[in-house]
Amino acid sequence: MTETAPGELLPVAFTAYEDRAALARALAAHVAEALRRRLATDGRAALAVSGGRTPTLFFETLSGAPLDWAKVSVTLVDERWVPETSDRSNAALVRAHLLRGPATAARFVPLYTGAPTPEEGLTAAHAAIADLPQPFAAVVLGMGDDAHTASFFPGADTLATAIDPRTDAKLITARAPAAGEPRITFTIGPLIGADALFLHIEGAGKKAVLDAAREPGDPMERPIRAILLHSPRPLDVLWCP
Numbered sequence: 001m002t003e004t005a006p007g008e009l010l011p012v013a014f015t016a017y018e019d020r021a022a023l024a025r026a027l028a029a030h031v032a033e034a035l036r037r038r039l040a041t042d043g044r045a046a047l048a049v050s051g052g053r054t055p056t057l058f059f060e061t062l063s064g065a066p067l068d069w070a071k072v073s074v075t076l077v078d079e080r081w082v083p084e085t086s087d088r089s090n091a092a093l094v095r096a097h098l099l100r101g102p103a104t105a106a107r108f109v110p111l112y113t114g115a116p117t118p119e120e121g122l123t124a125a126h127a128a129i130a131d132l133p134q135p136f137a138a139v140v141l142g143m144g145d146d147a148h149t150a151s152f153f154p155g156a157d158t159l160a161t162a163i164d165p166r167t168d169a170k171l172i173t174a175r176a177p178a179a180g181e182p183r184i185t186f187t188i189g190p191l192i193g194a195d196a197l198f199l200h201i202e203g204a205g206k207k208a209v210l211d212a213a214r215e216p217g218d219p220m221e222r223p224i225r226a227i228l229l230h231s232p233r234p235l236d237v238l239w240c241p
């Protein structure tokens with residue numbers, strides 16, 4: 001972990017793209033390359049992606065990548081505890097925009113189990129992810145305007161545990177005032193342990209949020225900072241206006 005002196009910014013590997021399409025092409029190429037590398041050595045590979053509004057074009061671009069998709073498992077870094085019939089479902093987003101074309105052959109492992117609450121579904125969700133090839137070949141994070149990433153929300157009941165790399169559990173539940181609904185999320189360990197870790201953000205507002213999180217401060221207030229602090233290498237950030 002890198003602690004910073006006052007005034008020192010946490011490092012990132014930042015690339016700016018001219019528009020969403022250029023970013024989507026570059027991110028899809030990086031992710032496909034990471035998956036191919038792992039397929040070449042292990043014969044299987046897993047990818048964890050974010051939900052929300054940002055990734056649709058990236059998903060659609062990646063879905064056409066020439067890959068042995070039948071040997072790829074896809075899961076989510078986090079999920080809102082809603083069924084796939086909800087327009088808030090991250091799983092529904094993945095099915096609609098990523099699991100199409102060549103990527104239809106991928107195995108999808110959703111985190112929502114149908115239990116009434118994420119706390120009641122946690123054991124089954126852990127069982128569902130148990131045979132995902134680990135570490136992830138690639139993880140693509142998003143970030144909200146409040147500096148949350150995955151479901152690491154400021155004020156979340158489990159945040160301190162979720163962002164502690166010593167936490168053993170791979171998944172944890174999360175409830176936070178700003179989260180909308182109860183959540184389930186991968187904890188920080190499996191995310192930063194990925195072969196390739198990306199942050200995909202768009203717009204001047206999110207760049208400003210990231211810049212603020214790079215300043216000295218408490219990751220409990222700006223949870224993306226926990227990723228910056230604990231990632232074994234500077235986080236690969238892909239951004240467009």
Ligand SMILES: O=C1O[C@H](COP(=O)(O)O)[C@@H](O)[C@H](O)[C@H]1O
Pocket residue numbers: 049050051052053054055077078079080090141142143144145149150151
């Ligand atoms: O709730 C969530 O939000 C973040 C950011 O979403 P966006 O709509 O601002 O792109 C997302 O990364 C996360 O997976 C999702 O559950």
